[in-house]
Amino acid sequence: MCTDPASAPPPPVLHDVDPGVVFRLEPADAVTVTTLIDNVTDVFMPDQGPARRPGFGAYRAGAAASMLGGRGLDSLLAEHGFSVLVTIAKNGTSHRILFDIGATPDGVIANMDRLEVDPATIEAIVVSHGHFDHATGLDGLIRRLGTVHLPVLIHPHFWRQRRVVVQGRDPLEMPTTSRRALVDAGFDIVEEQRPSFLFDKSVLVTGEVARTTGYEPGFPPQQAWVGGRWEPDPLVLDDQALIVDVKDKGLVVITGCGHAGVVNLCRYALRLCGGRPLYAVLGGFHLNGPVFEPLIPAVLDDLAELAPSVIVPAHCTGWRAQHALGARFPQAFIPNSVGTRFEL
Ligand SMILES: [Fe+2]
Numbered sequence: 001m002c003t004d005p006a007s008a009p010p011p012p013v014l015h016d017v018d019p020g021v022v023f024r025l026e027p028a029d030a031v032t033v034t035t036l037i038d039n040v041t042d043v044f045m046p047d048q049g050p051a052r053r054p055g056f057g058a059y060r061a062g063a064a065a066s067m068l069g070g071r072g073l074d075s076l077l078a079e080h081g082f083s084v085l086v087t088i089a090k091n092g093t094s095h096r097i098l099f100d101i102g103a104t105p106d107g108v109i110a111n112m113d114r115l116e117v118d119p120a121t122i123e124a125i126v127v128s129h130g131h132f133d134h135a136t137g138l139d140g141l142i143r144r145l146g147t148v149h150l151p152v153l154i155h156p157h158f159w160r161q162r163r164v165v166v167q168g169r170d171p172l173e174m175p176t177t178s179r180r181a182l183v184d185a186g187f188d189i190v191e192e193q194r195p196s197f198l199f200d201k202s203v204l205v206t207g208e209v210a211r212t213t214g215y216e217p218g219f220p221p222q223q224a225w226v227g228g229r230w231e232p233d234p235l236v237l238d239d240q241a242l243i244v245d246v247k248d249k250g251l252v253v254i255t256g257c258g259h260a261g262v263v264n265l266c267r268y269a270l271r272l273c274g275g276r277p278l279y280a281v282l283g284g285f286h287l288n289g290p291v292f293e294p295l296i297p298a299v300l301d302d303l304a305e306l307a308p309s310v311i312v313p314a315h316c317t318g319w320r321a322q323h324a325l326g327a328r329f330p331q332a333f334i335p336n337s338v339g340t341r342f343e344l
Contacts (some may be wrong), residue, residue, distance in 0.1 A: 017194060017210075022274035025245035026201040031252050032087040033282060033342040036111050037102035037137070038314050041078035042337040050310060054339040058114045076114050076338045081133040082256055082284055082315040083108045085117060088202050088244055095199045098125045099242050100256050101137035108137035109144050115339055119144055124151045124198055125187075126205050128256020128283075129238040130158040132175040133315075138182065147186040153198075153205050155238035156191045161225040162233060171223075171230075195272055204243040209260035209268045211235070215298055216261025220291060241265045241283075243273060249309070251276050252344050255283030257316050262286075263302040270306070280310035280344055282336075288318025296321050300328045310344065312336050 045053050054076065064072030081103030088095045102108040112119055119141060127135050135158075142148055163173040182189060190196070196205045211218075217234065224233035236259035244252045253269045255262060262285040266278055281303075287296055299321075303311070311329050313322055314336040326333045334342075 017272065019271065021272075023195050023197070023204050023272045024201070025197075025204055025243065025273055025276075026090070027245045027247040028088045028090045028202055029247055030089045031244045031246055031344045032089075033252070033254065033344065034085040034087070034115065034117070035083075035314070035336055035338055035340045036085055036098075036108050036115070036117070037079055037081045037083040037100075038336050038338050039078055039080055039316075040314075040335070040337045041076050041339070043075075045335065045337045045340070048334050050343045051312075051334050052341045052343060053337065054115065054341075058339050060114065074114065076111055077107060078338050079103050079107050079133075080315075081107065081136075082128075083134075083137060084254060084282070085122075086203075086242065086244070086254065088199065090202055095124075095202060096122050097198065097203060097242070098122045099254055100128050100134040101125065101141065103133035103136055105136055105139040105143075107140070109140040111338060122150065124153065126153045126198075126240075126242055127158060128240055129155070129236055129259060130160055130162070130177065131257060132177075134256050135177050136175065138177065142181070142185040149186050149188070151188045151190050152182065153190045153192065153196060155193060155208060155240055157224075157236075157238035158191070160233065160238070163223050163230065164221045165223055166221050202244065204272060206240045206243065206265070206268060206272065208237050209239060209241070209264055210271075211260065211264050212267055213261055213263050213298075213302065215295060216264050217291070218261075219259050219286075236260070241269060243269045245273060245276055246279060246344055249344070250279030252280045252282070253278065255281070255285070257284040258286040263299055263306075266303070266306050266308075278306045278308045280312070280342075281308050282310070282312035282314065282342065284315035285313045285317040285321060287321035288316060293318065293320050296324050300324060304328065308332055310334060310342070312342065
């Protein structure tokens, strides 16, 4: 099975927004982004700029029969997944959104407990795309909360059954979220291809992202089960970002896996928000492995033009891109780790 992006059929029509339409966000007084799940946990990572680390503060005593006194330390755990809690403060009020919810059923809930975040305080969930490493923790949330009367914002392709096909290997089918399970749990499922405001224009969810760079390929080895057979599905059209405008600073853009392309995502955010400056970009940039690493120089050049003050490449970004970003943007680059709170 070929994974060459050139062999894929032409992309479907994008549900793009008229370039003249501006989604004017009402600036927040402050935004806090707390990492609940990421690929990295590191208790010695120091505070840096807006990043506050929990250190051993989140390490509580736990039972360990092999240790003297039968006590050890619990630890924040990392996994190949992503989840952040976004708290938006505006005019004396605040709202809490969960953006993505990790790869395992219990990872996010367990780290919430360790960080003393009450899941009952979440007011909405946005899932960046349908891949399991951003969605499976809904299971743990449902078991913890019982009936969940929360809006969950997704793109319609979120439900697609997908597999990864790499030459020389067996196809790897990815777990897919059950619509029935979410409906039965009480979620208010909001499927949208276009941008959506949340909380009185405090937050903008991009919906489908215009692919304008020409070099960010989506996820070429992906196929989807459509019309009774496996079809190429390289674009991951469900990939969306969350945007908040912070007063006197600019836009905070949060990506999940960045399958739309981190430059595409940032440019689209700027276009939707009428030219507000890019202040921070956080999340997965998906620049690992032989398909994506050759894109790193172009991504760095284009990010340099956008000049964000804060760059937090997380999750699937890949170590070569992490190193390159750190070298190119020594002031803006901040490494992520589970439990880090970014006060933006
Ligand atoms: Fe991912």
